[in-house]
Amino acid sequence: MKLLVCVSKTPDTTTKISFTENDTNFNTQGVQFIMNPYDEWYALVRALELKEKLGSGTVTIINVGPADNDTVIRKGLAIGADDAVRIDANPTSSHFVAKQIAEYAKAQSYDIVFLGKETIDYNGAEVGSVMAEMLDAPFISFATHLEVNGNTATINREVEGGTEVLEVDTPFLISAAKGMAEQRIPNMRGIMMAKRKPLNVVPAVDSSDLVSVTKYELPSGKTDCKYVDPENMEELVSLLHNEAKVI
Amino acid sequence: MANKFISLKNLKFLLYDVHNVAQFTENYDYYKMHDLESFDFMLEAALQIAEKELYPFYQDMDRNHVPEVVDGKTNTHPQIAKFLKAYTESGWMSSHVPEKYGGMQLPGLVNLCAEMIFYAANNGACLFPGLTSGAARLIMAFGSDKLKKEYMEKMISGEWMGTMCLTEAGAGSSLSDMVTSAEETSEGVYKIEGQKIFISGGDNDFSENIVHLLLARIKGAPAGTKGISLFVVPKFRKNEAGELVDNDVIPAGAYHKMGQKAIPAMHLAFGDNNNCEGYLVGEANKGLKYMFKMMNGARIEVGVLGSAISSAAYYASLQYAKERTQGRDVNNKNPEEPQVPIIEHADVQRMLLLQKSITEGAMSLVLEAGRAHDLSHVLEGEEKKRASLFLDLLTPLVKVYPSEEGIRSVSNGLQIFGGYGYTEDFPLEQMARDMRITTLYEGTTGIQSMDLLGRKILMENGAAAKILFEKVTETIELANTHDELKKYAAILGNEMQELQGITMHLAGFAMKGELKRFLADANLFMEYFCIITVAWQWLKQGTIAKQKLLTANPSPEDVTFYESKIHTMKFFFHYEVPRGAGLKTRLMDTEMLTMCKDTAILT
Numbered sequence: 004m005k006l007l008v009c010v011s012k013t014p015d016t017t018t019k020i021s022f023t024e025n026d027t028n029f030n031t032q033g034v035q036f037i038m039n040p041y042d043e044w045y046a047l048v049r050a051l052e053l054k055e056k057l058g059s060g061t062v063t064i065i066n067v068g069p070a071d072n073d074t075v076i077r078k079g080l081a082i083g084a085d086d087a088v089r090i091d092a093n094p095t096s097s098h099f100v101a102k103q104i105a106e107y108a109k110a111q112s113y114d115i116v117f118l119g120k121e122t123i124d125y126n127g128a129e130v131g132s133v134m135a136e137m138l139d140a141p142f143i144s145f146a147t148h149l150e151v152n153g154n155t156a157t158i159n160r161e162v163e164g165g166t167e168v169l170e171v172d173t174p175f176l177i178s179a180a181k182g183m184a185e186q187r188i189p190n191m192r193g194i195m196m197a198k199r200k201p202l203n204v205v206p207a208v209d210s211s212d213l214v215s216v217t218k219y220e221l222p223s224g225k226t227d228c229k230y231v232d233p234e235n236m237e238e239l240v241s242l243l244h245n246e247a248k249v250i
Numbered sequence: 251m252a253n254k255f256i257s258l259k260n261l262k263f264l265l266y267d268v269h270n271v272a273q274f275t276e277n278y279d280y281y282k283m284h285d286l287e288s289f290d291f292m293l294e295a296a297l298q299i300a301e302k303e304l305y306p307f308y309q310d311m312d313r314n315h316v317p318e319v320v321d322g323k324t325n326t327h328p329q330i331a332k333f334l335k336a337y338t339e340s341g342w343m344s345s346h347v348p349e350k351y352g353g354m355q356l357p358g359l360v361n362l363c364a365e366m367i368f369y370a371a372n373n374g375a376c377l378f379p380g381l382t383s384g385a386a387r388l389i390m391a392f393g394s395d396k397l398k399k400e401y402m403e404k405m406i407s408g409e410w411m412g413t414m415c416l417t418e419a420g421a422g423s424s425l426s427d428m429v430t431s432a433e434e435t436s437e438g439v440y441k442i443e444g445q446k447i448f449i450s451g452g453d454n455d456f457s458e459n460i461v462h463l464l465l466a467r468i469k470g471a472p473a474g475t476k477g478i479s480l481f482v483v484p485k486f487r488k489n490e491a492g493e494l495v496d497n498d499v500i501p502a503g504a505y506h507k508m509g510q511k512a513i514p515a516m517h518l519a520f521g522d523n524n525n526c527e528g529y530l531v532g533e534a535n536k537g538l539k540y541m542f543k544m545m546n547g548a549r550i551e552v553g554v555l556g557s558a559i560s561s562a563a564y565y566a567s568l569q570y571a572k573e574r575t576q577g578r579d580v581n582n583k584n585p586e587e588p589q590v591p592i593i594e595h596a597d598v599q600r601m602l603l604l605q606k607s608i609t610e611g612a613m614s615l616v617l618e619a620g621r622a623h624d625l626s627h628v629l630e631g632e633e634k635k636r637a638s639l640f641l642d643l644l645t646p647l648v649k650v651y652p653s654e655e656g657i658r659s660v661s662n663g664l665q666i667f668g669g670y671g672y673t674e675d676f677p678l679e680q681m682a683r684d685m686r687i688t689t690l691y692e693g694t695t696g697i698q699s700m701d702l703l704g705r706k707i708l709m710e711n712g713a714a715a716k717i718l719f720e721k722v723t724e725t726i727e728l729a730n731t732h733d734e735l736k737k738y739a740a741i742l743g744n745e746m747q748e749l750q751g752i753t754m755h756l757a758g759f760a761m762k763g764e765l766k767r768f769l770a771d772a773n774l775f776m777e778y779f780c781i782i783t784v785a786w787q788w789l790k791q792g793t794i795a796k797q798k799l800l801t802a803n804p805s806p807e808d809v810t811f812y813e814s815k816i817h818t819m820k821f822f823f824h825y826e827v828p829r830g831a832g833l834k835t836r837l838m839d840t841e842m843l844t845m846c847k848d849t850a851i852l853t
Contacts, residue, residue, distance in 0.1 A: 019807065033805015074287060081291055188298045191341030191354045194291045195283065 004060040004151070004173075006050040007113040008084065009104055011039040011094075012068055012075045013124040022219045029124070029219070038075045041119025043082070044186040045179035049149055050117050051083045052184060057151075061085045063113075067094045067103045073202065080197035081189035087200070092207035097125075101133035102210040108138060114173040115156070120145050120180040131178045141175040147182035251677055252566035255305060256370040256558070258297055259811060260610060261363045265289070267794050269617045271359045278628040281357050283349075289360050295340055296364040300371035303333040308372045312680050317454075317504045317514035324453035324501050324514050330375055331456035337368075337379055338408030346383065347406055351390065351398075358627075359620040362554055366613060369558035373684050374512030378411055380551050381451050385412025385463045388544040389482065392532035394438075397482055401461050411457045414544055415446040415464040415483070415518065423697050425538065426474040430466040430520065432481060432528055442466055442483055442528040443521035445502070448691070452516025453485075453501040459494060460485040463544065464520070464528060465537050472535065480537030481528030483520060498526035509683030548692045549649040550619055556652030556688045557612040560659040563681045564605040567663035570676070571598050576668075592666070600825070601662040607788070607822040608659040610815075612652035614787035619644040636717060643706045643714035644783075646698035651780040653688030654695055660685045699776035700769050707753060708760065715753065722746055722786045729793045734816070738823050742789055745782045745830060752778070752837050770844050771837055778833040785827050792819035 014020070015035040023030045037043075047064065054060045064079040065088045066072050076087045090103045108116060116138075121128035128144070135142030147166075148159035151173075158177065160167040189197075231239045243250045265271050266286060274281040307329045315327040337343060346361050347353025368376045386405035389397050404410040421428040430444025444466060446452075453460065462483040471477030486494035502517040520526045532540055571593035578590055592598045622644060625637035664671035664678040671678045689695045707715050722742065729739035756775065759768035795815035798804060804812060846852075 033807050074290075077287065078291060186298075188295045188302075188336070188340060189291060190295070190339055191292060191345060191356075194288050194295070195354070197291075198285070198288065 004053065004057055004114045005112065006054060006060060006062045006115050006117065007108055007111070008042065008047045008050050008062060008064045008079070008117040009119075009130065010042040010047065010064050010066050010075065010079055011119070011122045011124075012036045012066065012072045013039045013122050016123065020221060022221075026218050026220070027216050036075060038078055039119050039122045039124075041121060041123070041179060043079070043119075045181065045183040046117035046119050046177075047079055047082060047084065048184035048187050049179055050115070051187070053115075053149075053151055063088060063111075065090070065104055065107065067092055067100045067207075069093060070204075076202060077197045078189065080200045080202070081194040082187050083189075083193060085200065087202045089202060089204050090207050091204050096212040096214055097127045097129035098133055098213050099210050101130045101137060103207055104130070105134045105137035106208045107205065108134075112174070114154075115151075116140075116174075116176040118176065118178045120178045128178070131176050135176045138174075138176070141171050142177070143169055143171060143175065144178045145180045146177050147180050149177065149179075149183060251305070251309065252562075252569045254565040254569070255300075255562040256297075256367050256565070257561075258293060258367075260613070261293065261366065262290070263794075263811070263815075264610075264614055264617050264791075265293075265359060265363050267798070268614060268790055269359055269621050271357055274357045274359070274624055274628070280355065280628050281624075283355065284357070284360075292356075292360065293363055293367065296342065296367045299333075299336050299340060299342075300367050303329070303336045304368060304372035304375055307333075307375070309674075309677060309680060311372065311374060311512035312509075313511075313674075316511045319453070319501045319504055322501065323455050324504055324516065325455050326514070327375075327512060330378060330454070330512065333372075333375055334378060334408055334456070342368075343379055343383055343408045344406040346387070347390065351402070351406070353406065357620075358623045359617055362550075362616055362620040365551070365554045366558045366561065366616075369555050370562045372512065373555055373559055374510040377510070377513045378451050378454070379408070381414065381548075382408075382410075382412040384544045384547050384551070385414060385461060387547065388414075388463055388480075388540065389461075389531065391543055392480070392540045393482070397529060397531065400488070401482055401484070404459070405461060409457065410459040410461055410484075411451055411454060412461045412463065413449050413451050414541065414548070415449050415452070415462045416541065416545075417446060417448045419445065419447055423694060425465065425478065428465060428467065428478065430464070432466040432468045432479060432530075434468070435527075438530050440466075440468070440481060440528045440530060441521065441524070442481065442526040443524070445520065446518045447516075448505065449516045449518050450691070451513050452518050453504075453514060458486075460499075462499065462518070463531070463541070465541055466528065468534055475538050477535055478537040478541075479534045480531040480540045482531055483526065483528040487527050496525075498523045508686055509680065510687055545692060546645050549645050549698075550616065550623075552688050552692050553612065553616045553619070553648035553652045556656035556685065557609060557616055559681050559685045559688075560605065560609040560612060560652065560656040563660040563663040563678060563685075564602070564609050566677055566681075567605060567666040568593075568602060571602060571666055574667075598666055601666050603818060603821040604662050604825065605659045607818050607826060608652075608655045610791070610818065611784040611787050611822060612655065614791060615644070615651055615784055616648050618787065619648045636713075639710065639714040640717045640721075642709070643702075643718060646693075646702045646706060646776070647780055647783055649693060650689070650695050650698045650776055651784060653685070654777070655780070656685050656688060657682075695776070696773055699772035702779065703756065703772040703775050704760075704765075704769055708757065718783070719746060719750070725786055725790050725793065729789050732793065732796045735789070735792055735796060738789055738792065738819065741823055741827060742782070742785050745785065745827065748830075748834060749779065749782050752834060755838060766845060767842065770842060774833050774836055778830050778837065781826060781830050781833075785822060788819040788822045792816050795819075 015037050018034050021030040050062045054062050062084045063086050064084045066076050067090045094100045118131045131142050143158050146158045147161050150157045154173045156171050158169045275284050311327045317324050317326050344353040345356040349355045382405050386402045389402040405412050418428050432440035432442055434440050464481045464483045465478050467477050468479050485499045487497040489495045500519040502519045504514040572591055574592050575589040576592050622637050622641035660682050667676050670676050726739040726743050729735040795812035799812045
């Protein structure tokens with residue numbers, strides 16, 4: 004079974020966010036980057052588990068980005084992917100990324116294409132569905148469980164108040180949410196072997212962005228905590244009504 | 251529990267910028283298989299294991315499942331086995347082992363950084379793999395191929411644990427008085443009889459076997475240290491059919507300790523039923539020399555341990571100081587104004603800076619020793635000897651500074667919590683108890699101090715001390731290229747001259763044969779020597795931070811980090827180095843009050 008896992012590079016969760024170019028661009032100076040946790044912890048690890056269970060197949064990771072994304076890609080190889088592909092382009096939008104990966108995947112006949120349910124930077128959750136349209140294949144989003152039997156997969160999705168169970172035949176795309184797998188910590192041998200695994204760099208295809216960013220805004224800072232005398236309920240109600248506007 | 255117990259950013263600064271691990275991967279074939287990107291992954295993986303398998307269980311291991319002997323077996327916290335599985339599978343048990351034995355051949359510098367991460371998360375639990383890898387290395391260095399095959403491989407695979415068995419009830423620091431005996435029954439096989447105490451990890455309920463590296467005296471061997479041999483004594487030995495059978499090693503009891511309760515300190519009885527076999531390691535009567543290879547490694551490990559606990563305490567105190575509001579600025583007495591976080595108070599900042607300066611100074615000192623170790627491994631001839639001599643000099647300092655000053659550091663951290671620090675609601679009381687052992691085991695501070703002054707300073711006509719002075723001079727020259735640092739370079743230069751003067755003064759007693767006078771204040775000499783050596787480490791860090799600020803186009807976060815380094819360096823020079831003045835006064839004093847023949851004075 005040929006498995007493709009799409010991975011993104013995202014800022015570490017502890018990063019302090021700022022913007023440049025009139026608040027239209029994310030300031031990357033001094034930012035510590037990591038592999039998007041949903042891609043790493045759930046999509047990649049479940050793909051590896053499937054390969055291990057089947058005893059055959061390949062797991063390829065793919066990323067759209069410049070050469071300094073290679074560190075994140077190497078981590079995926081250290082965790083256990085067999086090889087990697089980097090499409091050498093600056094990922095300007097979800098549509099652009101979907102187009103690049105779809106064009107590459109078309110020629111490779113993957114059985115399952117994995118993604119994380121979203122990236123933790125722009126939180127678009129769009130690449131999977133756009134790519135599915137381009138590949139003319141089914142897409143199951145926010146999946147929490149995946150079993151494969153022959154060419155048929157059984158997939159659980161968490162829905163409001165319960166679980167939805169779906170069946171789909173390969174090839175298909177799936178975005179993985181918490182519950183799909185458990186994070187793997189790369190071991191030293193994997194880290195050493197990662198340096199010797201193939202990382203193929205391919206050029207980007209032509210694509211245009213359909214949407215442009217006009218402005219980013221940071222959430223307003225936390226306001227000071229106000230202490231109210233427990234005997235003074237009137238003041239509390241007044242503050243909640245007039246200042247916080249929650250009642 | 252606090253959110254953070256160690257700073258990966260600080261470790262990487264020390265590893266890459268201050269101690270230049272790239273020097274090894276770029277220049278020496280033995281380490282060329284590695285690169286800095288791999289080290290990043292490895293340290294991040296170590297942090298993930300520590301966060302997942304160690305830190306959440308730190309308090310529980312102190313309070314629940316404290317080891318006790320039950321039905322001849324010593325129970326341990328169930329998480330220990332889970333942690334060891336993750337630790338071994340990730341490759342850390344064999345990280346330092348050469349590739350030819352299935353290891354990763356990692357530079358000691360990187361290994362030490364990983365150990366700091368693990369120990370900071372849960373120091374007691376990490377002693378199991380620390381002792382096991384140390385014992386495995388001892389077999390690797392001096393054991394026969396048969397011992398390597400039968401024991402070392404099982405230990406570096408994490409299946410069997412290891413210990414070192416030195417102390418006896420009547421022979422603690424004085425190993426020459428040990429009485430555990432060994433009698434040869436066939437070539438290389440001995441019948442062992444005796445009792446050992448304070449054996450960390452001496453028994454457990456999770457590993458298939460435990461391999462004790464034990465010192466004993468072969469019957470008829472010379473008295474004193476020249477008659478001590480080293481043996482492998484497994485808890486279970488293999489019979490002719492290759493099955494593991496009982497080897498008459500009985501866990502007589504687990505000590506009820508002040509701290510580090512995750513790992514038992516055992517009283518072990520060997521050969522009570524006349525059926526305990528031991529296997530000679532190397533040559534007879536050379537056991538102490540062999541054991542000191544492990545012991546010296548263990549002393550460095552104690553330095554790691556002290557730095558690591560100090561780190562965990564610092565980050566807990568820092569978080570608390572930012573969150574806890576008490577009082578107001580001394581210029582603001584208005585009770586209507588909200589209280590301020592205690593980190594705004596000068597005395598709290600003093601305590602935090604003290605913690606930080608001790609912790610990061612100690613870490614750098616440990617890594618300086620790691621660098622000397624790695625150099626002694628890859629260099630040849632005179633250069634190798636030079637690196638080894640320098641490591642010999644640093645070893646007692648690494649054993650003492652992070653432990654003695656670590657106690658002070660944790661104590662100040664506890665102080666920041668006020669009364670809460672004395673309760674089980676916060677981790678500082680446990681850290682204070684855990685830290686306390688570090689000045690005791692693997693050679694007390696007193697033993698280390700006599701080793702420094704009586705042996706290391708004088709060896710080879712002061713060659714090791716000369717190397718230190720040369721290295722300090724190099725740092726001073728580099729610091730002098732920055733105006734902001736010149737003042738501190740000058741202070742360190744003056745202190746080095748003072749240190750040489752005091753050393754010559756004390757050595758004069760040795761030359762006159764007044765050995766007791768020579769060593770009477772060795773402990774204070776050690777304290778002074780440590781302050782100066784750590785001041786050197788701080789000047790190194792400050793100089794590199796300054797260079798980074800000027801040349802590396804740092805991000806705002808990096809600017810804060812480097813400025814914090816320079817600020818802490820200044821704190822060390824203004825608050826810690828001046829403590830040396832009192833010590834100098836005492837060391838040059840002619841009045842001797844600790845050499846009373848009539849001990850009744852201590853009534």
